[in-house]
Amino acid sequence: MNYKILLLLIALGLSNYGYAGEKKIYAWKDKNGVLVFSDTPHKGATEVKLTSQSLNMPATNTDVFNEPTQPQQAAFKIAISSPEHNQTIRENTGSVYVTSRITPRFESGFTIQLFIDGKANGPASDSSTFAIRDVERGEHTLQLKLFNSKNQIIAVSQPCIFFMHRKGLNLGN
Incomplete structure (x- = not known):
């Protein structure tokens, strides 16, 4: 019986390997009702269809987050x-x-x-x-x-x- 489970896991692993080039996203709600997104399928998950193949975001300068901010106070x-x-x-x-x-x-x-x-x-x-x-x-x-x-x-x-x-x-x- 353990042999059958091992064979099933290998078959599933190889089947996912064939889809490695395709980017798929799955969505489901967890036990608390929170919507979860993942690139791995989950029981009860539905595949999210993307309208664009490009998922890359341009780099953004984040230096402004490192600068200390002083609240602007009105000059009384x-x-x-x-x-x-x-x-x-x-x-x-x-x-x-x-x-x-x-x-x-x-x-x-x-x-x-x-x-x-x-x-x-x-x-x-x-x-x-x-x-x-x-x-x-x-x-x-x-x-x-x-x-x-x-x-x-x-x-x-x-x-x-x-x-x-x-x-x-x-x-x-």
Whole structure:
């Protein structure tokens, strides 16, 4: 019996040898329902008829896959809208309202931090408007920093100088 199986395998091998010059493709679905293509026949497979005899693809330059890619990030800009540069603010309580303008647009996860005279005025916030209280008389400098969702600085405003005028105390007797 083993002799018959061996003879059958040799006959099948020789029959496939005669077809070696012909390129045939077979298709079938595996046990998971996935379509499988092969050049060897399989039980339940059907032969795929090709419309073109040429199966060669031209060589393609794949060097672009080796180059590291950097995601293109929009160039953000932040500016102080108010107060205006060199503006004098007359406010006896020392209150100043700072508004900002961001281009192209403020995105989710971004935060802004206000600096007055080089010191952070509270933590970074998702608001573009700030209220500063009890600012002393004299010249002050404002600046804004824009942070992305990874807490990286992506834009810094130009410094804005303003002058606070407050009513002074009359200490005379």
